Amino acid sequence: VGGSNPGYYPEEQAEAYNTAYAAATVALNAETSDYAECLSSYKALLKANEDENFVLQMPEVGKYYTIASACSDHRGGQLMYSTGENAMVFSKEMTRVKPEALWTFTSEGYLENLQTGCSVSTASTGGGHHKLGEAPRVVAIKSISLDGQVLLTPSGAEPLHAQDNGSVVVGWGDYDANSASAWRIEEVDMSKVKHTVSISKYEHAGLYLNYPVTIPDGVKAYYLDGKKITIDNGVGSLNLTKIEEDVIPAKTAVILYAPHGNNQPVDYDFVYTEAQGGEYNKLLTGSAYQTFREAQANHNYYVFGQKGGEIGLYKNAVKYKYNDEGAIEEVKEGATHYKMSANKILFDWDSSTHQVSSFRFRMGGQSTGMEDEVVEDNAIIYDLYGRRILEVVTSGLYIVNGEKHYIQVK
Numbered sequence: 001v002g003g004s005n006p007g008y009y010p011e012e013q014a015e016a017y018n019t020a021y022a023a024a025t026v027a028l029n030a031e032t033s034d035y036a037e038c039l040s041s042y043k044a045l046l047k048a049n050e051d052e053n054f055v056l057q058m059p060e061v062g063k064y065y066t067i068a069s070a071c072s073d074h075r076g077g078q079l080m081y082s083t084g085e086n087a088m089v090f091s092k093e094m095t096r097v098k099p100e101a102l103w104t105f106t107s108e109g110y111l112e113n114l115q116t117g118c119s120v121s122t123a124s125t126g127g128g129h130h131k132l133g134e135a136p137r138v139v140a141i142k143s144i145s146l147d148g149q150v151l152l153t154p155s156g157a158e159p160l161h162a163q164d165n166g167s168v169v170v171g172w173g174d175y176d177a178n179s180a181s182a183w184r185i186e187e188v189d190m191s192k193v194k195h196t197v198s199i200s201k202y203e204h205a206g207l208y209l210n211y212p213v214t215i216p217d218g219v220k221a222y223y224l225d226g227k228k229i230t231i232d233n234g235v236g237s238l239n240l241t242k243i244e245e246d247v248i249p250a251k252t253a254v255i256l257y258a259p260h261g262n263n264q265p266v267d268y269d270f271v272y273t274e275a276q277g278g279e280y281n282k283l284l285t286g287s288a289y290q291t292f293r294e295a296q297a298n299h300n301y302y303v304f305g306q307k308g309g310e311i312g313l314y315k316n317a318v319k320y321k322y323n324d325e326g327a328i329e330e331v332k333e334g335a336t337h338y339k340m341s342a343n344k345i346l347f348d349w350d351s352s353t354h355q356v357s358s359f360r361f362r363m364g365g366q367s368t369g370m371e372d373e374v375v376e377d378n379a380i381i382y383d384l385y386g387r388r389i390l391e392v393v394t395s396g397l398y399i400v401n402g403e404k405h406y407i408q409v410k
Helices: 011-029 035-049
Strands: 065-069 079-082 088-091 103-105 111-113 139-143 150-154 160-163 168-171 183-187 194-199 204-207 220-232 235-242 254-257 266-272 284-286 291-294 299-307 310-315 318-322 328-330 337-340 345-350 358-363 368-370 396-400 403-409
Touching: 011 035, 065 103, 150 160, 150 183, 194 204, 204 284, 204 299, 299 358
Parallel strands: 235 358
Antiparallel strands: 065 079, 065 183, 079 088, 088 168, 103 111, 139 150, 160 168, 194 266, 204 254, 220 235, 220 254, 284 345, 291 337, 299 310, 299 345, 310 358, 318 328, 318 337, 368 403, 396 403
16 A cells, blocks of 8 residues: 555555556456466566565654554554553544654664653563653564554563553554554644643643744743842842744743733743754753652752742652652652652752752843833833833833833943
8 A cells, every 4th residue: 555654655656566466367267368467467566566666665764753553453554652650541632733753763773762761672562551761672663454554562571552441552462454553654744733821810830841943923932041149138139041043952841921911820832943942051950741850869859839929949849759559649757759740840959058949030131121121021011002011122211110211222
């Protein structure tokens, strides 16, 4: 069968082969065919079969794909994806533009998830769950049907299998075309892939992604450059610097500011981009998936949040530990780990010299002057028509934080 996706033969070569095969079949079965006709049909079929491009297509390194169950029952078409906890599952509710459902085959042969940046790593037998992690295994691809169905088998493990109970991906040895171990691989239009961030009435949010995204209109992104971190009466201030280009690079933790003036959350789409963006200091860190990290002595860990309407970075409690069975659990005494949620930011502070209850933000100033002062980027600004504006571009009178000011653009 011809097609453009992995698991198929190229359409042009498949059509040429099918045409030659049909002609040869007719010639061999027709009682009126002579030797010359049979020989000609045979040579045409041989030529089509020996075309160097007539090979089963495999995924290309650097491209992203969805992996859908090819099972003949209700599981058919459901997409494999990674949860925020790095579990491999499948669902009909998952869409093809969600980064969680996008996979790439690396040059080493690993199967890596776009959202988490992790690959299939844990070998499993006898129905054990497949997992993602940072110790990847090569995933072999085998065609099991001419209509694009493939088998995906991590080294040292059994094939990926869509288990009906719980919609999880497990290892299972039985397979055939149209079975729960059969999958279809389909390339995705990456220009439609997006991560949606819901920014609350406080107009700020933290964000950490494994891949680069375009900053949407109405949103500014800031990173911590570390030049000015000040402590006053146990409260810290972080001098944040605006990303001037329109791309947040991969693995770059940022504070978002979106002055939408709405008491309800507003959703913003951060669209995947191939542009890598600039290099920024990474004093703010994060995680692309939920993990539990071991706390260091004399360190406090702060995450984005708000208390009493005041946004900032607040202490992340160290309240977990691993038990004797290797499972993480919340405890009242003897805690050793803290939880890092997916796509959230973290600030690691060495508290051996200064104990800090929380950190507040200072946004780098705009290139405008207000009576010889800098207009802070998080100032609430309206024009004289009562319209809220994100950035002053023309000199004139504006309402800044409830007061009228003349702003001279420099």
